[in-house]
Each structure stands twice: as structure tokens, then as C-alpha cells.
Amino acid sequence: GTARAAGMVLKGARLAGLAKGFRGRAKNCLRIARLRVEKALQYQYRDRRARKRDFRSLWVQRINAGSRAHGVKYSQLMAGLREDNVQLNRKILSDLAANEPGSFGALVHRVKAMRGL
């Protein structure tokens, strides 16, 4: 047997529902599904925390790409924005870089002028 998740009953229709889309017997056979579902729930727990890190990393990569297109590195851009007291976070900055390139370019040029780049 396996250790039962505290507080959650992994049985029957509930277990089968959680195992939808799994590979091979894990989606159909409950004894195998239980193992994979327990692992999946553990991964979900871990990855809810990792998601916050992963998205920030993605935003940084996109800001870097957008800012280098204007001749400024990510590190220089963020330092310049901080100095200028622009409090836009990385989520918004990456959104601007992709969807509002004109506005993003204006921010980059502001930093460029301020730092003499």
C-alpha cells in the first residue's frame, strides 16, 4: 500500500477524475492511478511555489530581449528605472515590451538619456 494523503480520500470517481489525461494504465487502473495522482498532487504543491519564480524569470528574459533591441541591457534598464523611481514591476514591463513596444521604447530611452548610454 501507499501512504494516504492526510485529509484527502483518493478513491473512486474522485481519483478517476484526477487521473484524466495520464499516460497508459495510470488513467484507467485505479491502483496505478493512485500512485501517479499522489505524485501529481505533490508536483502541484511544489509548482504553485515554483510558478511564481518561473514567471518572473520569463518576464526578465522578455524585458532583456525588448530592451537590448533598443541598445540597453536588462541590468542597466532596471537600475535606471529604480533610480528614476519607476515602480512598474517585471510583469507589466514584459507586457509592455510585447504589446506596447512604443511605450516600452519610451521607458528605455528615458533610461538611456539619464545614464548617457
Add this chain to the structure above:
Amino acid sequence: AARGLPASVEAGVKDNITYYPTQADTKKDDKVWYVIDAEGQTLGRLATLAAAFIRGKHLPWYSGSMDMGGFVVVVNAEKVQVTGKKAEQKTYFRHTTGRPGNYHVETFKSLQQRLPERIVEKAVWGMIPKGKLGRRQIHNLKVYKGAEHPHAAQQPVDITHLVDKKWSACDLSEVLQANGLPA
């Protein structure tokens, strides 16, 4: 989509949600083509640029899970250079029979005479992340011996001037324009 701009970006902004590309945004027909002239360029420095553009690292809609990059054409592959004594000392290793033992080792110089395209392909392959997406993206690299390439219809943007240069010191306006970004 306008040349280069992903379809879903052009369609409109989704409020307060990080842009994630759809399958339609990775269509081959919408990809931008770039060309690099390898003549006189250092192998690794050229490969870095090619790999970055193939992956899409130069674009603000870069995604590690979808193919957002462009096609890169490399011409004059037989004229790519390596520094130091690497022409005689750098070796390329391969297994020959599929069984243990009996491998073949060849120098840079020898491979450049035999199959110069392979040198650039191997260099760029080493710089692309390995996995399903990487294996697909390496096909977006087209390497040719000699100065001619059959992709004139795709109007590739010349990025040879970006090899081994800080992008802040370069003129990126052609690249930006091809991707639908304001120069």
C-alpha cells in the same frame, strides 16, 4: 499577421495576463528569415548569434516552450575561421559502425574540406537546448557552402554585423522592422 508580429499579439492585448504564444504564433510562414555571412567570422561567435535568433531570444515574445524564433541562413560556411591552432587541433568525433569500438576522429581542417556545412551545424546544435523543441529548431538553420542560397524569396535580413558585437553598439533597425517592432 504583419510580417513577424505574432498573430495573437496583433489581435489584441489580453488584460493582465502574461502573453503566452498559441500554435498559430509559431507558424513557419510568419517567421522572419535572417542571413549571416560566415566569411572571416569566428565559428563560435557566429554560432551564438545564430542560436539566439533561432530560439527567439531577441524578441519580447520569447517563450521557452514554443518555437518563436526565426530561420537563420548561413552562407560561405567553408570560410568560417577558428582562432589559435584549432584548425589543426580541434577534432570532430563520430562513431562509425553503431557497435562499440572503431570511431572516427577528424580535424577541423579536414572536415572543412569535406563537409563545411557540418561544422557550423554542429556548433549551433551545441548551443541550442536539447529536447523536442531543440530538435525541431535546429532545422531552422540552413547552412550553405558558397555565397548563394536559395532563400532570396524570403528576403532574409542580414545580421552579419551583429556577430560578436554588443547589440547596444549595433544598428538593429532592420531586425526590429522585420519583426513588426518600432525601430
